Amino acid sequence: MAINVIIAGPRGRMGTEAVEMVTNEPNLQLVACIDRKNDKEKMREYPTLSRLKIPVFEDPEECFHTVQADVFIDLTVPEACFDHATIAIQRHIRTVIGTSGLTNSQIEELSAISKENQTGCIIAPNFAIGAVLMMQFSKMAARYFPDVEIIEKHHDQKLDAPSGTAVKTVDLIKQTRLPKTQGHPNEEEIIPGARGAVDDGIRVHSVRLPGLVAHQEVIFGGSGQTLSIKHDSIDRKSFMSGVKFAVENVIDLNELVYGLENILDK
Amino acid sequence: MAINVIIAGPRGRMGTEAVEMVTNEPNLQLVACIDRKNDKEKMREYPTLSRLKIPVFEDPEECFHTVQADVFIDLTVPEACFDHATIAIQRHIRTVIGTSGLTNSQIEELSAISKENQTGCIIAPNFAIGAVLMMQFSKMAARYFPDVEIIEKHHDQKLDAPSGTAVKTVDLIKQTRLPKTQGHPNEEEIIPGARGAVDDGIRVHSVRLPGLVAHQEVIFGGSGQTLSIKHDSIDRKSFMSGVKFAVENVIDLNELVYGLENILDK
Amino acid sequence: MAINVIIAGPRGRMGTEAVEMVTNEPNLQLVACIDRKNDKEKMREYPTLSRLKIPVFEDPEECFHTVQADVFIDLTVPEACFDHATIAIQRHIRTVIGTSGLTNSQIEELSAISKENQTGCIIAPNFAIGAVLMMQFSKMAARYFPDVEIIEKHHDQKLDAPSGTAVKTVDLIKQTRLPKTQGHPNEEEIIPGARGAVDDGIRVHSVRLPGLVAHQEVIFGGSGQTLSIKHDSIDRKSFMSGVKFAVENVIDLNELVYGLENILDK
Amino acid sequence: MAINVIIAGPRGRMGTEAVEMVTNEPNLQLVACIDRKNDKEKMREYPTLSRLKIPVFEDPEECFHTVQADVFIDLTVPEACFDHATIAIQRHIRTVIGTSGLTNSQIEELSAISKENQTGCIIAPNFAIGAVLMMQFSKMAARYFPDVEIIEKHHDQKLDAPSGTAVKTVDLIKQTRLPKTQGHPNEEEIIPGARGAVDDGIRVHSVRLPGLVAHQEVIFGGSGQTLSIKHDSIDRKSFMSGVKFAVENVIDLNELVYGLENILDK
Missing domain, CATH: 3.30.360.10 (Dihydrodipicolinate Reductase; domain 2)
Incomplete structure (x- = not known):
């Protein structure tokens, strides 16, 4: 059965690649996106996104409430990312964070929330x-x-x-x-x-x-x-191998892991 | 305290390098050699060997009996190697085998002898x-x-x-x-x-x-x-890093290990 | 003074890069394009082309007649290429051919026309x-x-x-x-x-x-x-170094040269 | 017909390799060596030299006078080299110098002697x-x-x-x-x-x-x-390809050339 995925930041450089990767992987299913500036016009410029006909939400709360998902992938900016991840984990949606720049205290807080909710989270700024x-x-x-x-x-x-x-x-x-x-x-x-x-x-x-x-x-x-x-x-696509690996592994995690190196050989 | 080492096959291609390596490593000490054809004339051609003034034995039994050693390194041919290793392990001298070509049944037999005598042995045909x-x-x-x-x-x-x-x-x-x-x-x-x-x-x-x-x-x-x-x-010397690693690790082994890969990260 | 350039095949994979390269090089100037299917709608999809506001011709005769150019670059298909190049050279416009697949007899014919008109032509299918x-x-x-x-x-x-x-x-x-x-x-x-x-x-x-x-x-x-x-x-852009080199060198040629290797060190 | 060669410095690091190379090349023939310290005992340590039974001279004059040669190879030290080369060229023996450290004025002088005697000389400190x-x-x-x-x-x-x-x-x-x-x-x-x-x-x-x-x-x-x-x-042998190339090419030279790069593609 496919893993249902929500992506935040689908129009960014990493996000575009992630949308592409998730829609091409047979065992992954893109079910929604979170886009703070959900301008319909902008979306039209992204062929994959506009073709997909999946719901795009401006409000993360609404998104996680409306759509059933197994994994949430955040590829945005630190502030938004921290909010998104907090909500997702509290709703027991396992989370993969590719956004870089979270502070140590933010990471510690997410780690605590992850443990409390028995919901895995992987932070891996370098996904290749x-x-x-x-x-x-x-x-x-x-x-x-x-x-x-x-x-x-x-x-x-x-x-x-x-x-x-x-x-x-x-x-x-x-x-x-x-x-x-x-x-x-x-x-x-x-x-x-x-x-x-x-x-x-x-x-x-x-x-x-x-x-x-x-x-x-x-x-x-x-x-x-x-x-x-x-x-x-030679290509940003290389990062997607790590995102995919994280998504497939976060499923079995009940706490936060920092760095892909710590789930290798799992 | 240095590890006392006996080398069999000191005039061979690998043996020559091993003599060189052991005499240059501060924590290793060459205490004897086993050489089936212990022709004094031949020895003179090997500057390191002739300079060392260490005893060279034709008979392995005599060697292991006479000289106190921690580790025995065999770099000879399969038949001789099997004999040497059997005697060494039975005398509780830990053994490193670089000779290639031992049969599976010889390896199994050595493994049994090793276990019985609680004396480690490493077989590693490719020592680099x-x-x-x-x-x-x-x-x-x-x-x-x-x-x-x-x-x-x-x-x-x-x-x-x-x-x-x-x-x-x-x-x-x-x-x-x-x-x-x-x-x-x-x-x-x-x-x-x-x-x-x-x-x-x-x-x-x-x-x-x-x-x-x-x-x-x-x-x-x-x-x-x-x-x-x-x-x-680019040089046979590269194999010596593996011999050295094996010697340093066999000390802590009480059974036979086949392949250096199995003692990595030990 | 800049070299005035006409490009045929501006919407192809190589052509797109060539348009980009010529418009970015200070000593080159794109003055027109030849596009057999000059559909205004299609052009709009090519940001560089639509921004440039340069004339695009369906008819090569009309193009060479209307616009003054020093060099013509062909990046189309063999049949069109042969026609374009013949017309260009006869009008004494030096020609760079990146299109592959010209037959030997076509090449010989172009060589004769080139000599007759004392107008240089470079054929170089691999431009990197x-x-x-x-x-x-x-x-x-x-x-x-x-x-x-x-x-x-x-x-x-x-x-x-x-x-x-x-x-x-x-x-x-x-x-x-x-x-x-x-x-x-x-x-x-x-x-x-x-x-x-x-x-x-x-x-x-x-x-x-x-x-x-x-x-x-x-x-x-x-x-x-x-x-x-x-x-x-790692990128089609690499071919453009050869196109640029050919454009800069064809200026001094009065005959046809096959292969960039023959104008190296010139 | 083989090229007859004299080597000066046959016991040095480069010289040893040169002796080996010349004796192994079918179109080269080692006819004599010049060795300032022609100690018979020392020669015995060099298997190739002692096996060859070719005359070894302490005095270069005597060597060039006694033995007929096409090419002289010098692999010694700057002072000796300059003397050897001067004598050789004056006797119209073409000369290859692998010794490094000749002064500019020494090189100029050899160049003049070379021209005067219409006898080629190649100086190439890096012979690979x-x-x-x-x-x-x-x-x-x-x-x-x-x-x-x-x-x-x-x-x-x-x-x-x-x-x-x-x-x-x-x-x-x-x-x-x-x-x-x-x-x-x-x-x-x-x-x-x-x-x-x-x-x-x-x-x-x-x-x-x-x-x-x-x-x-x-x-x-x-x-x-x-x-x-x-x-x-990975080996000093690599230099011998250059020595061989120089020997084969100096035959056709009537003046001094500095650097192998100047006779490439000759």
Whole structure:
């Protein structure tokens, strides 16, 4: 039997993809959308939405009251998201949150509501399942290979370097890696910056070029061998694999889980 | 306190590296070698061995009787290996077997002896820890990505294609991957072989070129993303990371374990 | 001073990108389009086209007669293309043809018309300049490295394997490579197809996975070293670099040139 | 007919490989060696040399006087090299110099002697032909792709970053690349060094890990595409392809050429 799904934020960049994904997956069924600015004209610009003929609600309360759903997916903005999720969980609708930017106290509050209502919730700001696996594998490999460097590559419109994913990967690696000063002690940068950014002795290199989208390679080195774990994302669609995975897994949860990595292998 | 180690087969290709590794690791101590053809002249050709001034025995019984050791490493041939390991385990010396080619019944017998004597034994024919991790990660990733292809690259003197590691990787992937017919149903090979070897719907491609050593990449594809896990081995030294890992872990084992993958994360 | 450009086929997949590119390049100026089915309603669906307010002609004769242009770009179908190009060149408008499928005799005829009218024409069915360079570099490298294999990777909706680009690359490599039987003479495929497709002793491997777009790597191997040339195309936009390059170079041509590779380094 | 070759420095790291290569190539014939410290005992340690039974001279004059040769290969140290090459060229023996560290004035002097004696000489400090091609292709590609970054990877015992090859590649790229400020103007390094070393707006990233040898990738980015040129060297043997190429080409030279790149495609 299909899982009935409500999506909030169906016209956003992530929401558009989510609508597409849910309507294409045979075991998922889109039953309603929540759209704060439910302008009929705007909807018409979104072919999938206008073709679907599913009810679109401006008021979340009304939506959850009117339509029977198994899972609620929020892809909006932090403030709206917190409200939506609170209502959904209180109505025992399991919730998947892809919106990023919730505060720690909001997350704690949702966790409490989730527990109280015995209704699962998954918060996963980075939904690309390949990226989640890359990070988990890196954490596991670092236990055996203390020498590691990261190369992340993005399009040349990206402002920050290193990327958030690279920083998070370093944090995960630190949890298992034996402290080590990598490289030769007398190593010298003939041109400053050649050896990249350093975080806890781990080097991170950020490449920015047109023609790239979002790529990261974590390279572990040992005597006579290297082990590399690489994720290439060329399309926002990649995030949908994680959304789908979360929807299918939240069904069996009775509490809040932060991060897809914590439900892997479930 | 250092772990005292005996090595059988110190003049072989793997044995030479193992002698080198054990003598260089601060927490390991080489205390004796077993060499069936203990020709003093031959030993002189091996600088490390001749410099070490450690006893070399032709008779394993005599060796294990004379020298106190924590771990015995066998890198010989199947027949000798089985004898050595039996004696070692019966004397409660924990054993690491890198020799390949033991029969299933020999392995079962060693397993029984190991249990009976409450003395750990690790059998791991492919000791490169990076390769072991690559295979484990592939097995884990296949759960989320049913679309996968393998490219393995070796020097052009290799006779068999695909490599044993590629075949083993496919076997591991099959354990977790949902059955799937990959590629387009109407896909056509304009030149036969273009789409590689097929095993259970998984494609394997074997590249053979001078300048390569031993490399394998497992590529998982999903909507908008790919995840790649790659192991490059350029030197037999790479196997020593696995030997070292096995030695350090066999200490805490009281039974036989087949495959390094089963003691990962221990 | 800007180069004035007419585009035929502005609503096609390539045409849409070409309109976008020409209107964004400061040294190019879109002055008209030729569209056989110039339905005003259809045009409205193409935001760039409808915003531009440039004349759109159904009749190529009328277009070339009415509008003053330096370069004509054809991105239509073979039959229309041949007509368009003939008229354009006879009117001394230099012509860039991205349409594939012209017959040899059509190409010869256009070549004659081009010479007669002292008006340059470039035919280049694969416009991605990176792909053109990859093929040229491969041809050059093969002179020094007779051992070479090709790995091409595409999305899993592609029907043919190997790709047309791979086949063309092999053809170019053959022109410079010393004949050589690669691999070990006793090499054996344990699973058929492992060693890929063979063309003149060169192995080609075709990977098909979701998450890929269009990628090719040419790997040359020699004693102790490999040289790899890789092209990754993730967007049809990549073809526009070649169109732009052709437009800028056709200006100085007085005859027909087939293939961008023949005007490289000009 | 085979080319007769004299090698100076046969016991050095490069020399050992050169002796091996020359004796294995059917069209080359090793006829003598020059070894300043021609200690018979030392020679015995080099199996190939002691087996060959070719004359070894301490005095270069005597060597060139006694033995008839077509090509002289010098793999020694700058001072000795300059002397050897001067004598060889004056005796009309074509000369290949792999020794690095000759001063500019020494090179100019050899160039004059070479011209005067109408005897070719090739000086090529980096003999790996794959590396030479990588640099040439990069120079050619930069004409079409002003956006470029370099990732070079070496073993973790290397002291300097970036590598000499990376610096030389940047110099070559500068000769053809249109000046461009790459990356987003507001790009920000959250951790210093993330964006690598900068030379003329080109970013260079240096990775240092055990398990690596000598690798470089030059990545060009354009709209929707990237072009990558990669050289992997895992063994000193790789340099011999360049030595062989130089020997075969110096035969036809009557003057001095600096850098293998200048005789490519000859």
